[in-house]
Amino acid sequence: MNELLQLGIAEIMESLRAREFSAEELTRAYLERIGETEARVHAYLSVLEDEAIGAARDADQKIGAGDDDSPLLGVPVAVKDLLCMKGTRTTCASRFLENFEAPYDATAVARLKDAGAVILGKLNMDEFAMGSSCEQSAFGPTHNPWNLKTIPGGSSGGSAAAVAARSCVVSLGSDTGGSIRQPAACCGVVGMKPTYGRISRYGLIAFASSLDQIGPFAKNVRDAAVLLGAVSGHDPRDSTSADEPVPDYTQNLEAGVRGLRIGIPEEYFIEGMDPEVDAAVQKAIAVFKEQGAEILEISLPHTEYALPVYYILAPAEASSNLARYDGVRYGVRKEGDSTFGSLFGMYAASRENGFGDEVKRRIMLGTYALSSGYYDAFYTKAQRVRTLISQDFKTAFDSVDVVLSATAPTPAFEIGERLDDPISMYLSDILTIPCNLAGLPGISQPCGFTSRGLPIGLQLVGKPFAEKTILQAAAAFESATAHHEALPPL
Amino acid sequence: MAYETVIGLEVHAQLNTESKIFCASSAAFGGGPNEHTCTVDLGLPGVLPVLNRQVIEYTLRLGLAVGAEIAPVCRFARKHYFYPDLPKGYQISQYEEPICVGGSVHFVTRDGRDVSINLTRIHMEEDAGKLIHGDELGDPNHSYSDLNRAGVPLLEIVSEPELRNPEDAESYMRKLRTLVRYLGVSDGNMQEGSLRCDANISLRPQGSEKFGEKVEIKNMNSFRHLRRALEYEEKRQREILDAGGVIEQETRLWDESGGVTRGMRSKEYAHDYRYFPDPDLVPLTVNAEWLDEVRAQLPELPDAKSRRFQEEFGLPRYDAEVLTAEKELAAYFDQVVEAAGKERAKAASNWVMGDVLRLLNERKIAIEECPVTPERLARMLSLIDDGTISGKIAKSVFDEMAESGGDPEVIVEEKGLRQITDTSAIESVAEDVIASNPEEVEAYRGGRTKLMGFFVGQAMKATGGKANPKALQEILREKLGS
Incomplete structure (x- = not known):
């Protein structure tokens, strides 16, 4: 592998400024890498070769002119294909939007561009971010670079696999119930879901608005911190984006964990958890202890309700968010049977043809949960329990700074293994969902490998807007271990 | 049997803000098809609504003017239905937590009665676009959607069912128009659709407490049509009840040219709108300072x-x-x-x-x-x-x-219109009039004093209307009396 592909953001920036190589050379190295790996991995839905070369040349010009302060200047990145990017196809991995060309940039994409990043392309995902395996993509699954027969996790499977395969430096994904952290765990990379509201959702094609959050993937904690800083901050176009100052996440990253209080929730060590995952997490706990962290047993008593609550609220919001895909203005339009009039026939046929099974399943679940007569029993009750789950964390954070657990109960499973069993698929997110329901920041980082060589993820969850605390803790673990240095056998 | 009519109105007032309720597109009436649109009101994937502060201010003005209770925290909700003029597949409205609750509208009827009608609520919502059918433009087998109006801010003003006759309903509606125009929040133009109204009407036996089955009437585009539609419906329902029939709960359209209401859809096909709080918009907080500020600026x-x-x-x-x-x-x-x-x-x-x-x-x-x-x-x-x-x-x-x-x-x-107040000039005119109308003078002196008008008229004619009428009358009376 070209050694340029191993460099982190800081090293890239330093080398570019020192003229050791140009942004264009670096970008070409990545485009070449994409050419080598894509046939096997299929992380990308579209590769923006011309745009990337153009952006790289712009970066080179800026560097030549000494205008080189932008935090991602000349850095090749890629974004999940649910972030709108002007003039490019944004498909959400759905047939419905197969030919949808976004006429505007998502705020996160605009911020990447402002930061000088070179956007290589758009990454695969489960359709409309609904799935935990990337198998629900209408354009074929992404394969896990560590074992091509297994899933890369999901829904941001392409974002995780591309970083693991070194076919981009860093990437953006989105996390509604674990869609960043679980694939990060499956692919042995760092993935972070920031606090709800940290990064603007404007231009992120919505799955479940009250849960969706954009976040970074990287091969190390520092790169994740740089990317997070570049795209965070208040956006007047998103009423739910937080008006909180954005700290320099890379500053003091090596502060260590001495005195940090880490809570281990008993409810997160569930029956059915893979013993190798359990063992790796226990080892990680020991590492933190050695580093001077204080380990405390805690309880998050409403954890068992998180999954059912999520599978009411997320589909309810999805059924509403996806109502705009009606075939009238963009996307798939099919003439249908006119039993209920030609208009409703068109709606039905367009949605029938445009959406995949999992999307339809969730639209039906959500429509049911919001129906008159069922609304209170489902939606209202789920909202109440959501409050209790948030309250669990609030109470826990009175005595601890960080909550530690496995990211997913099992390592990546085989492609096809759970496709016919939605419930077992949903269980992949059992440890990540509570963090979304509570709106908290969470990070997943590699903490070991199974005997079959599949990565295992460690999850750290922090208080609202305490991204820095969990980044520091993750950096401390990373510096004491070497899991993040391993390369997939591609 | 004697019946009492029960009417409640749901009025939609289009706010005359510059931009739409959730985006920066122009909210102006007209414009070429889809000229006043942007990524947000077109409902493109990924866009988000941001509430226009002006809309809240306008709503607060009306809320304060009618004495409504202003909720310190209110929320927006999504109302779902599929139609090509509704780009997101839902309308952003308010449901369980509206901004204004209560309040009342007062008016004086033509015959001088004071009427005060309580309001249930006032809430904010976005308008839908409109469909243009092919027989008006383009291919007759197609319909076209113009989304200029989609996202224009509306207030829905819901009255309690306290109106008792069609004339009062019209007066109530006129008063609402007066109010929104005073407050400068809407132009209140019914023909252009910036003031629209749906009416619920039912009849119940005089003295009964229980409401009768109600009918909703839509499509009344002027004050006159509102009253005519209600009068028609009142009569239609009375005839059904008198004949021993029952009123079916339904929505009826006012047919302006035919002067009748026609059944549209019955409630069994009523939509399930699946309302829920819009997660893209944070709850709206209105604090006391803001209210005071708006109150201070009320006209x-x-x-x-x-x-x-x-x-x-x-x-x-x-x-x-x-x-x-x-x-x-x-x-x-x-x-x-x-x-x-x-x-x-x-x-x-x-x-x-x-x-x-x-x-x-x-x-x-x-x-x-x-x-x-x-x-x-x-x-x-x-x-x-x-x-x-x-x-x-x-x-x-x-x-x-x-x-x-x-x-x-x-x-x-x-124009030489100055009044002649010079008594000698008036006296000479009066003498001329008396001299040239001896018969009338005689009749007058014989008791037909009504003829005074005749003499005044003649004198006025002679002076081109410029004689001071008071002085003229006095002089005439004096001279005729002698």
């Missing part, structure tokens, strides 16, 4: 103005209500009185309600465009009072002012 409201006109100017209630129905008319009147003095308020009212309104009607102009300025009208009133011109001559002075826009004093001089 004098029509009821207060009407009271002031009655109390300070001694106007009859009817005059006060007519003059305050439009803020601009009331302002005009206020300026006339300001210039002419309170003692001339009733005279001013007569002129404004009479000649000024007639002039506006004839020329189809707004009061702001009236060629007779309040100052000139006031000066004309002074000319009448100081005897320079008579009330009758004043009519021609007014018409001349309307025509040329000149000053009344100049018109009087140029």
Whole structure:
């Protein structure tokens, strides 16, 4: 592998400024890498070769002119294909939007561009971010670079696999119930879901608005911190984006964990958890202890309700968010049977043809949960329990700074293994969902490998807007271990 | 059987903000198809709504004006249905937590009754676009959607079912129009659809507490049609009930040309709108300071103005209500009185309600465009009072002012309209009239005193209407009496 592909953001920036190589050379190295790996991995839905070369040349010009302060200047990145990017196809991995060309940039994409990043392309995902395996993509699954027969996790499977395969430096994904952290765990990379509201959702094609959050993937904690800083901050176009100052996440990253209080929730060590995952997490706990962290047993008593609550609220919001895909203005339009009039026939046929099974399943679940007569029993009750789950964390954070657990109960499973069993698929997110329901920041980082060589993820969850605390803790673990240095056998 | 009619109105008022409720697109009426649209109101993937602060301010104005309770925290909700004029597949509205609860609207009926109707709520929502069908444009087998109106801010104003007849419903609606126009939040134009109304109407036996089955009527595009539709429906329901039938709960459309309501859809096919709080919009908080700020900027409201006109100017209630129905008319009147003095308020009212309104009607102009300025009208009133011109001559002075826009004093001089107050001149005219009408003089002296009008008329004719009528009458009476 070209050694340029191993460099982190800081090293890239330093080398570019020192003229050791140009942004264009670096970008070409990545485009070449994409050419080598894509046939096997299929992380990308579209590769923006011309745009990337153009952006790289712009970066080179800026560097030549000494205008080189932008935090991602000349850095090749890629974004999940649910972030709108002007003039490019944004498909959400759905047939419905197969030919949808976004006429505007998502705020996160605009911020990447402002930061000088070179956007290589758009990454695969489960359709409309609904799935935990990337198998629900209408354009074929992404394969896990560590074992091509297994899933890369999901829904941001392409974002995780591309970083693991070194076919981009860093990437953006989105996390509604674990869609960043679980694939990060499956692919042995760092993935972070920031606090709800940290990064603007404007231009992120919505799955479940009250849960969706954009976040970074990287091969190390520092790169994740740089990317997070570049795209965070208040956006007047998103009423739910937080008006909180954005700290320099890379500053003091090596502060260590001495005195940090880490809570281990008993409810997160569930029956059915893979013993190798359990063992790796226990080892990680020991590492933190050695580093001077204080380990405390805690309880998050409403954890068992998180999954059912999520599978009411997320589909309810999805059924509403996806109502705009009606075939009238963009996307798939099919003439249908006119039993209920030609208009409703068109709606039905367009949605029938445009959406995949999992999307339809969730639209039906959500429509049911919001129906008159069922609304209170489902939606209202789920909202109440959501409050209790948030309250669990609030109470826990009175005595601890960080909550530690496995990211997913099992390592990546085989492609096809759970496709016919939605419930077992949903269980992949059992440890990540509570963090979304509570709106908290969470990070997943590699903490070991199974005997079959599949990565295992460690999850750290922090208080609202305490991204820095969990980044520091993750950096401390990373510096004491070497899991993040391993390369997939591609 | 004697029935009592029960009517409740749901009024939609389009707010005249510059931009739409959740994006920066123009909210102006008209424009080429889809010219006033952007990524947000087109409902493109990934876009988010951001609430327009002006919409909240306008809503607070109306809420305070009707004495509603303003919720310290309110929320937006999504109302779902599929239709090509609704780009997101849901309308952003308010449901369980509206911004205004309660309040009331007061009006005076033509026969002078004071009526006060309680409001259930006022809430904010976005308008939908409109469909243009192919027979109007393009391919007759297609329909076209124009989303210029999609996202234009609306207030939904819901009354309690307290209206008891179609005429009151019309008066209520007119008063709402007056209010939104006073507050400057809507142009209240029913023809252009910036004020729309759905009515719920039912009948119940006189004295009964229980409401009858109600019917919703839509598509009434003027005050007159609102009243006609309700009158029709009242009669239709009475006939069904009298014949022993039952009223079916349904939605009916007013057919303007046929003058009838027609069934549209019955409630069994009612939509399930699947309302839930919109997660893209944070709850809206209105604090006391903000409310105070809005309250401080409220204009004098029509009821207060009407009271002031009655109390300070001694106007009859009817005059006060007519003059305050439009803020601009009331302002005009206020300026006339300001210039002419309170003692001339009733005279001013007569002129404004009479000649000024007639002039506006004839020329189809707004009061702001009236060629007779309040100052000139006031000066004309002074000319009448100081005897320079008579009330009758004043009519021609007014018409001349309307025509040329000149000053009344100049018109009087140029046209030689100055009243003849010189008694010797009047006396000689009176003598001429008496001399040339001996028969009438005799009849008058014989007791037919009504003939005084005849003599006055003859004398006026002879002076070109310029004789001071009071002096003329006195002189005639004196000379005829002898």
